[in-house]
Amino acid sequence: MPVSSPERQTMVLERSRAWVEVDEGAITHNTRVLRQRIGPHVKLMAVVKANGYGHGDGATAHAARAGGADAFAVASLVEAVGLRRQGLQEPVLVLGHLSRMDEARACLRWRLLPTISTLDQARVFHAVASDAGACLPVHVNLDTGMARLGTPWQEGAALVQAIQLLGNLRVEGVYSHLAAADAVDPGLTRRQRQRFDRVLAQLGNGQPARLCRHLANSAATMADTSLHYDMVRVGLALYGHAPAEHLAGILPLQPAMAVRARVTLLKTVPAGTGISYDHHYHTTRPSRLAVVAIGYADGVPRLLSSRMGVLHRGHWLPQVGAITMDQLVIDATDHPQLHAGAVVTLLGHDGTATISPRQWSEACDTIPWDILCGFSNRLPRLSAGHSPLQGDPATLQW
DSSP states (O other), X not given: OXXXXXXXXXXXXXXXXXXXXXXXXXXXXXXXHHHHHHOTTSEEEEEOHHHHHXXXXXXXXXXXXXXXXXXXXXXXXXXXXXXXXXXXXXXXXXXXEOOSHHXXXXXXXXXXXXXXXXXXXXXXXXXXXXXXXXXXXXXXXXXXXXXXXXXXXXXXXXXHHHHHXXXXXXXXXXXXXXXXXXXXXXHHHHHHHHHHHHHHHHHGGGSOTTOEEEOOOHHHXXXXXXXXXXXXXXXXXXGTOOSSGGGTTSSOOOOOEEXXXXXXXXXXXXXXXXXXXXXXXXXXXXXXXXXXXXXXXXXXXXXXXXXXXXXETTEEEEEESOOXXXXXXXXXXXXXXOOTTOEEEEEEEETTEEEOHHHHHHHHTSOXXXXXXXXXXXXXXXXXXXXOSSOOGGGGOO
């Protein structure tokens, strides 16, 4: 058997079982489409938290930057530092609540933008910046209707003005988070916008210079240009998915993720055979079954058991029986072309057919965000250009 290089061995191992396939070109395309939507005078902040919504934060950020992203947003300090270590130099906003002195020092060290929601929090960051002889830029989060992070909007102007008096902090931006921008009824979004505008009006001429105002998420960016302000924060649309069905036709987005796995074993069983744990499913005819090497530990929801399917060469093959931790079973009786080592598609395009995250989320009574973010880190994130759709068993040798 020929000896392969370490790189070749790694490539083979990554494709020996199951993987997430990421099309960075689609992310770049989506960013450009979004930039066209917002125009030249509005900045685009790419939201790459949760490992880039499961796509890989570094690859996603670099692809978004290639498409014209001006800044990035993450949820945690670890995510933010990770972007810096992957060579991203653009502004990075930490959306989560940071309040410790060591967190403030990290923001200074890595040139990060912390979110401020309370005066006590601001004082901690001011003390650290003062000790370092530095001026730290911050963004203030206004709670206009989420009842989550942020200062109550009624106190927003007072908080911004109080921070302005702290000599070592500079309010660079003010933002809020929309609770229902993807709803058909815009009533809640309208109320939140009115509250946001009232705070801005209260600041009036006392606004910090170059104050960056941002309110719109993906849905608001797509639905209403009047919500764009100075910057938009785009998450789901960046990855090629509309936040709601009624928004689907607004922009020509390209899905960036596919999930693929290999068939490891084929077997034929008689009619009446119980499949997988608890035998909730029984075959109704002699059946040719294929075991696929992916399961709920990889992020395929167990709730999809006998309610999903996979694609092979554009053909739909139903999944049967309980999805287990590392395996699932599909019925290949009507698809004799399927062979051991073949690659099947669980999410994404295969030929002219597609399985979308929304199909999974509707079957599980959840949302597409939940599906995309749910894939385990034990699934390698691979470039779409280097992952075979049709598996050749010979490629598994090294």
